[in-house]
Amino acid sequence: MMKELNRMCMEFPAKSCNEGFARSVVAAFATQIDPRFDELSDLRTAVSEGVTNAIVHAYSDQTGERQLVRLECVLYPDTIEITITDFGKGIEDVQQAREPLYTTAPEMERSGMGFTIMETFTDDMFVESKPGQGTKVFLRKVFSVHK
Amino acid sequence: MKFELSKAGTYLIVRIGGELDHHYCDIIRNRIDPELMEPPIRNIVFDFTGLTFMDSSGIGMLMGRLRIVQAIGGNACLICDNKNVLRILEMSGVARLFNRCKDISEAVRGA
Numbered sequence: 001m002m003k004e005l006n007r008m009c010m011e012f013p014a015k016s017c018n019e020g021f022a023r024s025v026v027a028a029f030a031t032q033i034d035p036r037f038d039e040l041s042d043l044r045t046a047v048s049e050g051v052t053n054a055i056v057h058a059y060s061d062q063t064g065e066r067q068l069v070r071l072e073c074v075l076y077p078d079t080i081e082i083t084i085t086d087f088g089k090g091i092e093d094v095q096q097a098r099e100p101l102y103t104t105a106p107e108m109e110r111s112g113m114g115f116t117i118m119e120t121f122t123d124d125m126f127v128e129s130k131p132g133q134g135t136k137v138f139l140r141k142v143f144s145v146h147k
Numbered sequence: 148m149k150f151e152l153s154k155a156g157t158y159l160i161v162r163i164g165g166e167l168d169h170h171y172c173d174i175i176r177n178r179i180d181p182e183l184m185e186p187p188i189r190n191i192v193f194d195f196t197g198l199t200f201m202d203s204s205g206i207g208m209l210m211g212r213l214r215i216v217q218a219i220g221g222n223a224c225l226i227c228d229n230k231n232v233l234r235i236l237e238m239s240g241v242a243r244l245f246n247r248c249k250d251i252s253e254a255v256r257g258a
Contacts, residue, residue, distance in 0.1 A: 016168075016169055016170035016173065017170055019168045019169055019170050020166055020168060020170065038230075038231075041200075041231045042231075044200065045200070045202050045231070045235070048168055048200075048202040049202055049203060052168065052169045052202065052203075052204060055169070056169060108207075109172075109176070109207035109208060109210065109211040110203075110204075110207050111203045111204075111206040111207040111210065111239060113203040113206055113238070113239050114202075114203050116238075117202070117203055117235065117238070120238065
């Protein structure tokens, strides 16, 4: 087992102004293990995609009050694990959603590249979703620090 | 995010710096589109010099503006030297769809 160094959890409303906030928080948190600049850039991009997905899609069918995104990070000596959770409408077909260029919101000019970029820019990605209950995206990024 | 619009002949020049994500794409789109409807504008230049971050929202925004200028018989040009931004543009295939220029004067030559 890798030694856990630190962890954090935060929740924020699913508002687009929080996209920059979320990726900056994760980058600042990861700085504790001194990752390479290009790897930190990849992480920022992946987090931005995941959080933007939650903000654009999760609550698009409702006007409920609890429209939150939860962001959890666990830090290990050379690895960060990130979980992005929403409590929205969920994804009917996760496999289809992960296909490059697939989007449910072409009218909003969504490119359908979000999952592809998350997958490319991290080392592991898992998606768990239940229609009506929300979506959880898990990302793991291994940095080349201490090597 | 830094954003500036200017015009040169038939060219609309869009300078974007800082970080471009879904939040700012929505704002920028609403500023660009009315200008593209104003003759004699029919070409667009995106100057990404100074852009430090872009995610897939930027791809959608670029593709949308490309469709508009193609519909009015114009061209779209892109100036970008940031490695991370270029990676996203190339991964998605968007980079190939734009004329690539090194600076504004090359992009609007003959305007």
